[in-house]
Amino acid sequence: MEIDIPALLRNLSYTREASGCGVMAVVKAGAYGHGLEEIAKALASEAVEFLGVANIGEARRIREADVESRVYLLGATWEDEREEIVARNITPCISTVEEGIAFNNIAGRRGVKLPVHIAVDTGMGRGGFLPNGIEANVALLEDLQNLNIEGIASHLSSADEDEGFTRLQIASFEETVRRLGGSDRFRWRHLSNSSGILGYPQGCCNLARPGLMLYGVSPLPGHQEKLDNVMTLKSRVTLVRSV
Numbered sequence: 728m729e730i731d732i733p734a735l736l737r738n739l740s741y742t743r744e745a746s747g748c749g750v751m752a753v754v755k756a757g758a759y760g761h762g763l764e765e766i767a768k769a770l771a772s773e774a775v776e777f778l779g780v781a782n783i784g785e786a787r788r789i790r791e792a793d794v795e796s797r798v799y800l801l802g803a804t805w806e807d808e809r810e811e812i813v814a815r816n817i818t819p820c821i822s823t824v825e826e827g828i829a830f831n832n833i834a835g836r837r838g839v840k841l842p843v844h845i846a847v848d849t850g851m852g853r854g855g856f857l858p859n860g861i862e863a864n865v866a867l868l869e870d871l872q873n874l875n876i877e878g879i880a881s882h883l884s885s886a887d888e889d890e891g892f893t894r895l896q897i898a899s900f901e902e903t904v905r906r907l908g909g910s911d912r913f914r915w916r917h918l919s920n921s922s923g924i925l926g927y928p929q930g931c932c933n934l935a936r937p938g939l940m941l942y943g944v945s946p947l948p949g950h951q952e953k954l955d956n957v958m959t960l961k962s963r964v965t966l967v968r969s970v
Contacts, residue, residue: 730761732769734955738941739773741953746924746935751777751799751917753938755785761942761958764792770941771796776915777818779936783808786817799844801936803854809833813841820846820880822854827868834873843868844878844915847903849896851884858903865907878915878934879904886922887946893927901931922946 742750752775758766767778767789777799780786786798800819804812806829812819813833821827821843834841845865846855856864868876881900886893900918909931910916917934919927924935925947939946943956 729959729961730765731955731957731959732765734943734957735761735766735769735941736773737955738943738957739770739775739937742924742935742937742940745953746919746929746937748917748919748929748933748935749776749915751775751779751934751936752941753779753801753920753936754789755779755781755801755938759938759942763788764794767792767794767796776934779938783811783817786815787811790815813837813839816841818842818844818878820844820855821868822846822848822856824864824867827871827874831871831873840873840875842875842877844880844917845876845913847879847881847900849881849899849903849918850892851882851896853882855881858899861903862906877913878917879907879913880915880917883918883920883923886920886926890926893923897923897927897930904931925950 752770754763754767757763763785771794775796777797778789779799779801781801789798798817800817803822804819809829810833819830830841830843848855848857868874883893883896904916915934916932917936918932919929919935921937921940924937940954943954945951945954
């Protein structure tokens with residue numbers, strides 16, 4: 728396996744150009760099999776705004792590799808993981824008031840103010856507050872003195888195959904952000920994965936979450952020629968026989 732770091736950085740540059748946003752580079756699953764620590768260091772050298780991971784184990788590896796970029800947890804957390812998340816200054820997304828209260832209490836004991844993002848379920852169904860009634864939940868979270876609610880996020884479920892539903896999700900997210908106060912209230916607003924970046928306008932968002940496209944794979948037709956493969960698998964023939 729050969730990993731082409733310059734190709735990765737060219738894809739990052741194209742991501743910035745295509746989205747017009749800051750970048751949360753998704754490095755979950757060992758940076759899609761490319762090598763978590765090495766890829767995280769390369770992306771950090773280009774000052775990405777966040778590195779996105781699936782779990783605290785991946786976040787821990789990044790921190791232990793002395794990568795100082797901000798790390799964002801893309802999913803919900805177990806209760807026994809939260810102490811380490813606060814200790815390592817990892818940014819979680821919040822899907823329930825109870826989760827927010829737990830982080831607030833830990834941050835209070837440690838004497839810190841933890842940055843968090845509100846997760847909104849616009850149709851993925853995997854986590855987050857439903858848009859209907861979200862104002863009351865956000866108000867409860869904002870009363871927690873040890874949390875800094877700096878961002879709001881959702882996730883596109885099928886941007887590579889269902890344009891109609893994707894546009895409904897985008898409209899729902901933008902309306903939710905608007906009702907909650909928009910850019911005046913949230914420093915970071917993010918929704919788009921690679922398909923969303925390549926296929927749709929970013930609207931109110933100022934942060935994008937590329938995954939596949941960073942590694943040279945376009946989930947939508949018509950964009951592959953703009954991306955460079957980062958991984959190449961090679962082998963050698965040891966024996967050729969005619970039978």
